[in-house]
Amino acid sequence: xxxxxxxxxxxxxxxxxxxxxxxxxxxxxxxxxxxxxxxxxxxxxxxxxxxxxxxxxxxxxxxxxxxxxxxxxxxxxxxxxxxxxxxxxxxxxxxxxxxxxxxxxxxxxxxxxxx
Amino acid sequence: xxxxxxxxxxxxxxxxxxxxxxxxxxxxxxxxxxxxxxxxxxxxxxxxxxxxxxxxxxxxxxxxxxxxxxxxxxxxxxxxxxxxxxxxxxxxxxxxxxxxxxxxxxxxxxxx
Numbered sequence: 001x002x003x004x005x006x007x008x009x010x011x012x013x014x015x016x017x018x019x020x021x022x023x024x025x026x027x028x029x030x031x032x033x034x035x036x037x038x039x040x041x042x043x044x045x046x047x048x049x050x051x052x053x054x055x056x057x058x059x060x061x062x063x064x065x066x067x068x069x070x071x072x073x074x075x076x077x078x079x080x081x082x083x084x085x086x087x088x089x090x091x092x093x094x095x096x097x098x099x100x101x102x103x104x105x106x107x108x109x110x111x112x113x114x115x
Numbered sequence: 116x117x118x119x120x121x122x123x124x125x126x127x128x129x130x131x132x133x134x135x136x137x138x139x140x141x142x143x144x145x146x147x148x149x150x151x152x153x154x155x156x157x158x159x160x161x162x163x164x165x166x167x168x169x170x171x172x173x174x175x176x177x178x179x180x181x182x183x184x185x186x187x188x189x190x191x192x193x194x195x196x197x198x199x200x201x202x203x204x205x206x207x208x209x210x211x212x213x214x215x216x217x218x219x220x221x222x223x224x225x226x227x
Binding site for chain 1: 124147149151156157158159160161164205209213214215217218219220
């Protein structure tokens, strides 16, 4: 079974702090994604990565950056946390070969509160 | 542009009754469609997918979904609901850049 883990389930940070959210997958997947989930808005894509050291902006990248130095790890960085970044953050991964049919595998999520 | 819509914010059903959670989509070409479930304070779990083939797709936990091309719908169904099915359900469609576009979610509440 694919396992996607996230470094924290709950996180409380102060406004202006730099925040790191870590995600690790164990299935050698090429593709990794960061979403935020807010009530009534569903999941919105922040950033994704198709390969090591590669990143692409999603729909709402403002205020975020990412890092992918190793294939299994994809980090989301909030350079200066703000209260409007209080949300549930979900990481996902997906294989990239022809046998894969595009379903993504999700981690348990990190509920971030910025005060 | 690709999109997916879940017209109901919440669906209420009595235990033992059939349930339907609705999803409609708009996509260029052949759609790849997915259903995910999210239990409280958890990540999303994959339920089922439609890529090609039979219009009725069977998935985990007794769920199934019916692909209807003419109505551009992919409704999630279960013949007999359980209280433990109460959760948040998301429909998703693959877009032309291979990303998933998610609906806003439907909260299913099954009453004993």
